[in-house]
Amino acid sequence: MQRVKNAVRSRSIHVCVVDTGSCNGCDIEVLACLSPRYDIEQYGIYVHNNPREADVLLVIGAVTPQWEDKLIALWEKIPEPKAAIAVGNCPISGCVFNRHDSYVSAPASKFIPIAAEIPGCPPRPTEILSTILAIAPLAFKDFERERK
């Protein structure tokens, strides 16, 4: 049973993108993954933007005040097993925005556990794609067995 689950989970990954105050650069690179050139769906990754059916949360941006509580609430809505990936420098360090006088409170790992990080400003679509593919089997493998 566990084997079947593992196989299914690594071939059908639902992704939710949440933008917590970015410059939009990473957003469009995630969007570009949808394009026929990279074709994210051929790997069984579906971008739905619906937290309730997501497995992977892509966090973009440097956590603005409005998101501080909502990011946590959003994370709690995602059913187990789940993993969060930080896309771009923004959620990792705050990128250029993490300066004196700005409103952001990076990094995102202050609020939710981040499983993987993709540095770059912005990272290339291929990098985003390969990270999702690499993290999914690792994070979801034998989830039920290990929880016991």
Add this chain to the structure above:
Amino acid sequence: MMDVLYEKDLRPLKLHILESPRHRRTIREIGRRLGVEPGWLIRWAMAHFDMQLLENLPARFEQGLAHQGADDPLASAIGAELFTVYLPFFTTEEMNAALEQARERLGRGEGMEAVVKDTLRVLGRGFA
């Protein structure tokens, strides 16, 4: 009971919008015209305008200044269109009533400048 997740106190966020140099300049200019302290104006605007309108305040103000009709000198001196259509600080009824009074006073032979100034003061009293 469900928690209201997205309803938050927006006032600090609105204040952040009004902090940029252009907004500050615009608010000061409007305040000068109406004879209102900028602080009161900001408070009123934050309570009545949504965030997008606040962001757009300077652009609308400029647009309103550029499009003031020349056919009615009194209305354009008071900024009848500017303060109702472009910047919805007053309703059209309020503005029309004020205009009516101002016209009356003009008819009695009072100076244009004083009338305009007084009318704006009276209108501006609503903010404090």
Add this chain to the structure above:
Amino acid sequence: MKRTVDVSFPVGPVHPCWKEPARVKCETRGEYVLRAEVELGYMKKGIERIMKGRPWQEVMFLAERVCGICSVVHNMVFIETMEKISGIAPAERAAYLRVVANELDRIQSHLLANFSYCYTIEHETLGMYLLDLREKVMDLLEKLTGARVNKAYMVPGGVRFDIGEETRHAILGSIPRIREETKRYRGMFSGGPMIGLRSKGVGILSREDAGRCHAVGPTARASGIAVDCRQRHPTYMKLGFSPVVRDEGDNFARVMVRFDEAIQSLSLVQQCLERLPEGPVLAGGICRAGETVHRGEAPRGELSYFVKTDEYGRIAEISIQTPSIMNIEAAAHYMMTGAVSLADVTSIFISADPCIACTER
């Protein structure tokens, strides 16, 4: 503002069709939208506050990160502002290269906007075609500037590096194909009966309303206002530029204006590259103290920078007015009022090509 309403229907902030978080609260009677209110603050980073007191060399990179989709134009307008303050004239070859980068950026931005629109009205096939075409334009942009999104291609006095003969021919060579495909997709969009049903007559912005909220860019040009800052730009004047205008003012017109502008931009790129003058790409100069306002045409409309510098070229005061501020206002306060169905709210919002990152900075 607290008000008691019939039904307040919130859309967002995390919404399947929206790439960025914003929240629109629609006050409705049945399906009819009476008025809409926008709630922002999800992307407020305070970039203008960070910029204050920093040298232009740093602000240049910050300016790009105001918006990732149209980063070239933010770069360009900021650099042109600095040039205007300090009286630096860009090298001639660089002026043309700037136009090439800017127009390629405009094409990809317009294609992305039209993709979003097609995706929102659930015409995924056309959307995917457009996204694929956009990748081809991104390739050209990467060839020219060396990066996909944040390029920092322009510096005061010119551009960072020259375009090689090979790249020039590569870009020139792929223009006919991109034009061909854009025209084909434009035909698909304008001829599709279902698309017409969901787009024509939906979200109408009248000329007067567009004037009231100072709408700019394709949103204004689709309502019959011929504003375009490129008309006053010296390099564009040499190229004989004239804006694309339509007068329906609905969703359909806005998307069509973007298609037509993309095709127009392709010929601008072609013209630039064909008559690219020889010479250096970097002229000298020193950034000085001063204060000025400079406007440029971003893909979404007029972008203006108010900059005040001190004698070391540091930014003393800066204020950025991005086109999306005006266009989202137009969408929320004029287009949505009177929308006959709540299902149209998303498509109306997307048709104005909103960019929340720009709006909030």
